[in-house]
Amino acid sequence: MSVPHASRTFSAHAAEYTALRRRLVPQFDLFYGAACAALDCRRGGPVARVLDLGAGTGLLTAAVAQRHPQASFELLDGSAEMLAEAGERLAGRSTRTHVQDMAQALPDGPFDAVVSALAIHHLDDGDKRVLFGRVHGILRPGGVFVNADEVLGPTPEMAQHYVETWARMCRELGATEAELSEALERRRRHDRCADVEAQLAWLRDAGFETADVIYKYWELAVLVGVRGSGA
Numbered sequence: 674m675s676v677p678h679a680s681r682t683f684s685a686h687a688a689e690y691t692a693l694r695r696r697l698v699p700q701f702d703l704f705y706g707a708a709c710a711a712l713d714c715r716r717g718g719p720v721a722r723v724l725d726l727g728a729g730t731g732l733l734t735a736a737v738a739q740r741h742p743q744a745s746f747e748l749l750d751g752s753a754e755m756l757a758e759a760g761e762r763l764a765g766r767s768t769r770t771h772v773q774d775m776a777q778a779l780p781d782g783p784f785d786a787v788v789s790a791l792a793i794h795h796l797d798d799g800d801k802r803v804l805f806g807r808v809h810g811i812l813r814p815g816g817v818f819v820n821a822d823e824v825l826g827p828t829p830e831m832a833q834h835y836v837e838t839w840a841r842m843c844r845e846l847g848a849t850e851a852e853l854s855e856a857l858e859r860r861r862r863h864d865r866c867a868d869v870e871a872q873l874a875w876l877r878d879a880g881f882e883t884a885d886v887i888y889k890y891w892e893l894a895v896l897v898g899v900r901g902s903g904a
Contacts, residue, residue: 691758697856698791700890705736705790707888707895708821712737712786714883717901719786723813726775726804727751727792729761733821737788747780749773750792760822775792775804782811789835790821794866801867805879807898818881818898825866826892835892836860841891846855869894 684736689738691773709762710719720741725734728748738744745767750756751774771780775796788809793801808818826832840853848856849872869886881898 674772678719691732693852694732694791694849696845696846697843698850698893699839699846699895700893704888704890704895705731705733705823708788708790708876709736709740709885711819712741712817713790713807714897714899715785715817716899717736717813718785718815722784722786724749724780724782724784724787726779726787726789726808727795728767728770729755729792731756731762731788732830734759734766734768735762737786738763747771747779749775750767751775751903776800776804778812779807783813784811785813786814786817786819787812788819789818789822789829791823793820794823795863797865798867798871800863801872802875802878805875805881805898806897809880811899812900814900815902816900818876820898822890822894822896823892824862824872824894825868827868828868838891866892869896872896874900 698704721744723737723744726746726749728734728750731748734746734748738776745771746763748756748759749771751772753772756772758772775793793804796804812818826835843853869889873886874882876896876898882901883899885897887893887897
């Protein structure tokens with residue numbers, strides 16, 4: 674399992690992680706904005722309780738909190754250092770943190786929404802499928818799962834084109850060659866990306882009544898699963 678090793682890697686960059694992500698995530702605001710908007714797919718009542726998987730420094734949680742200020746949040750991440758940064762960002766919000774990796778049992782539900790940004794692609798495909806089933810199990814009927822993540826291209830040629838396009842766009846955003854080199858090494862060591870079609874099928878296999886991709890820009894995609902209202 675690669676996740677604990679990834680957590681140690683990201684812990685070392687906790688302090689500068691937020692600024693770095695701005696340089697390494699093209700269309701940052703659109704990507705995170707789409708993830709937040711996807712919570713509107715929730716059926717039956719307000720979004721009152723949210724779990725963020727691989728929460729890191731709390732970027733996605735903070736964005737969701739802007740749209741749902743009355744919600745309570747639980748943040749799960751393998752890095753205590755990253756969660757400490759998240760705690761500062763979310764000061765004054767109703768939050769609880771869990772220092773653990775996603776391969777372990779998830780916090781007890783039910784949740785109205787489970788969200789994740791740029792984290793689940795560190796899991797092997799089999800572990801992704803297990804996680805999708807666990808997420809389904811802790812959602813309320815009508816609850817929504819939002820996974821904003823890196824995805825694999827549908828062919829080796831497209832996968833390589835994704836990487837080359839990402840690097841070009843990051844340079845345009847001000848990323849240095851050293852930052853790109855370190856990011857590519859992290860990708861080589863920790864990324865286990867899967868393509869969109871496979872993940873949509875896994876969401877359906879996990880029991881989600883609706884599975885869709887609502888945003889895609891090269892390697893960045895926002896996948897949504899909605900649990901059936903009568904489940």
